[in-house]
Amino acid sequence: MSSITFSGLATGIDTASIISKLMDVERAPEKVMQQQQSTYQSQSDAYSKLETALNSLQTTMQGMNSLSGLKAMTTSVGDSTVASVTASSTAAAGSHTLTVNTLARSQRQVSVGYADGATFGTGAFTIDDGSGNVKSVNIDSSNNTLQGIVSAINSSGANVTASIINDGSSTPNRLVITGNDTKNYTVDFSGLGTGPTLLDSSDPSYQAGVNASFTLDGVSMTKTSNTVTDALSGVTLNLLKEGTTTSFSVANDTTSVTNKINAFVTAYNTAITQINAQSTYNSDTKTAGVLSGDSTLRTIQNTLQNLLTSTVSGVSGPYTNLAQLGITSDKSDGTLSVDSTKLSAALSNNFNGVMDLFTHNVGTFANHATNEYGIAEQFNKAIQGMVDTATNNGLLETRIQGLQKSISGIDDQISSMEVRISAMQLNLQTQYSNMESIVSSLKSQGSYLTSALSSSSSTSA
Incomplete structure (x- = not known):
């Protein structure tokens, strides 16, 4: 607990002010x-x-x-309904002609409709992409519903996507299997005994997978996507409309x-x-x-x-x-x-x-x-x-690190000085406090002696 001092009560000297001014002198270097x-x-x-x-x-x-980073190319298409064209920095400036014969399409297979809660047989069915890649899909009593079959197909690793559409009829639920590329897949549910029935190519809902077919500058090409990135170096063609022709140009983007x-x-x-x-x-x-x-x-x-x-x-x-x-x-x-x-x-x-x-x-x-x-x-x-x-x-x-180090060093110096100054201030406060106590004691003794002498003089008289 810090001591409480009353400056100059005995001596009449403003010791607090004296100490404060002395500390100001000591802090001048700070x-x-x-x-x-x-x-x-x-x-x-x-x-x-x-x-x-x-x-x-x-x-x-x-x-x-x-x-x-620096080079940029710009493109211009005569008929933007035929195709869109973008070009990267590696493209060369030039003019080209494009004819879109057929757009790429993914295969779509749709089943007959099933009522809510319909179940199917158990076992295994296969998905064949026609190129020797066959996926076998297992179905048991835990997933022999239409939704279970959809989930099984989507997790099978086959490059197709399954979903269910509702046509609003009394048997509204139809399985839809769509290829993720332009291949034509054969889905064989015979291994289930009783499996979903897919409509054949004679049904309007069926769509065969087909590659994009187009002619670029007189050269015929087929691609598996309507987004073509490898026909013309640095240029991406996005085919939009079949049976149409347009011209396009690639130019430096100044x-x-x-x-x-x-x-x-x-x-x-x-x-x-x-x-x-x-x-x-x-x-x-x-x-x-x-x-x-x-x-x-x-x-x-x-x-x-x-x-x-x-x-x-x-x-x-x-x-x-x-x-x-x-x-x-x-x-x-x-x-x-x-x-x-x-x-x-x-x-x-x-x-x-x-x-x-x-x-x-x-x-x-x-x-x-x-x-x-x-x-x-x-x-x-x-x-x-x-x-x-x-x-x-x-x-x-x-330079920044050096300056910050110098600033930090000065902080350390000031902290050290403050420790010394605080000790000095405490010492001076103690000394002045002791002085006040001594003076106060002497005053008390003087008053006692004065009183005693005055009393002795009155008695003698």
């Missing part, structure tokens, strides 16, 4: 350290903001350093690529603007950015600016640097701008050359010199050296 902490934290926050901007720039460049290049410029400008804000000095107001004169910031700024003029060695097209695409930096603040006319011309004149400038050698197994990689990968690698957190050895991460 204030200096706290100011240093505030500076370190401001620098760390500034580095973190820059790191965020650089991470965003790196993410943008990682999305542009490969053909699959709009998509332009948007991605503009996104790179925006992300770069965000990072550079962040650098400018932290490194500037205003001679009029005599104020400087938090990281003004900082060597780490200068290193990052120089690295980014050097990348803008970097060339790519070994590219297949005529473009070896960003300026040839109309991407240039402002001499006053380092931000980028795009000459849209020049970029559009480059994409129109040599689309693949633009692709190679950004994506050159990415994805190959060999290790290449820095200038042998495309611009996007050069940015990616350079930024990784700034923001790498896997081992905290990125340039920015090293």
Whole structure:
């Protein structure tokens, strides 16, 4: 339990105020350290903001350093009721003709109707896909209902799906077995003795499985699906209507690529603007950015600016640097701008050359010199050296970790000082309290002696 003291009751001295002022003097170094902490934290926050901007720039460049990320194709179909067409980055530009002869269909088999609660025989039945794959399905007294047979078929591993439809009649429940591909399956219920009766091909409910049949650029083809991915490299055909013909084209999607290049410029400008804000000095107001004169910031700024003029060695097209695409930096603040006319011309004149400038050698197994990689990968690698957190050895991460360590170290120093100051304060409070007690005791003795002397004088008189 802490002691209760009453400052200066005996001496008239404000000892509490004296102790408080003495402690303020002792804590003066703490204030200096706290100011240093505030500076370190401001620098760390500034580095973190820059790191965020650089991470965003790196993410943008990682999305542009490969053909699959940067290149895009667009398609146009003359009659969209015949087919829809999509193209990936591996597709080649060109025009084509498509005739859809027959759409792919799955086999559908429907049974006669059964009343609710109908049961069947037990044993085993088979599902044969016609290609030598036969599944045997067991039925016993626990699942010899229509629903039990449906569940048994669906868990059999056969490439078919079973279900029940209700036609609303007095015997409404019909078993429906649908192939999951275009094969024609034979379902033999004879092993049950009494099994569901499937309607044959003469019934309108029956549908035979059939492959898609079409002609692409004069070449006849059949496929097991109406979604065709392997007829034309990088192109997916979704067949929609039988007995029809249409033309379609695949073209370079220059709009998509332009948007991605503009996104790179925006992300770069965000990072550079962040650098400018932290490194500037205003001679009029005599104020400087938090990281003004900082060597780490200068290193990052120089690295980014050097990348803008970097060339790519070994590219297949005529473009070896960003300026040839109309991407240039402002001499006053380092931000980028795009000459849209020049970029559009480059994409129109040599689309693949633009692709190679950004994506050159990415994805190959060999290790290449820095200038042998495309611009996007050069940015990616350079930024990784700034923001790498896997081992905290990125340039920015090293500085942030160092500053946080310094802040933590100051906290430890302040804590140690507070322990010492608290002990000093307690000691002073004890000393002053003892002094007050002594003075109080002396005053009491003085009052007693004064009273005694006064009484003795009165008696003598």
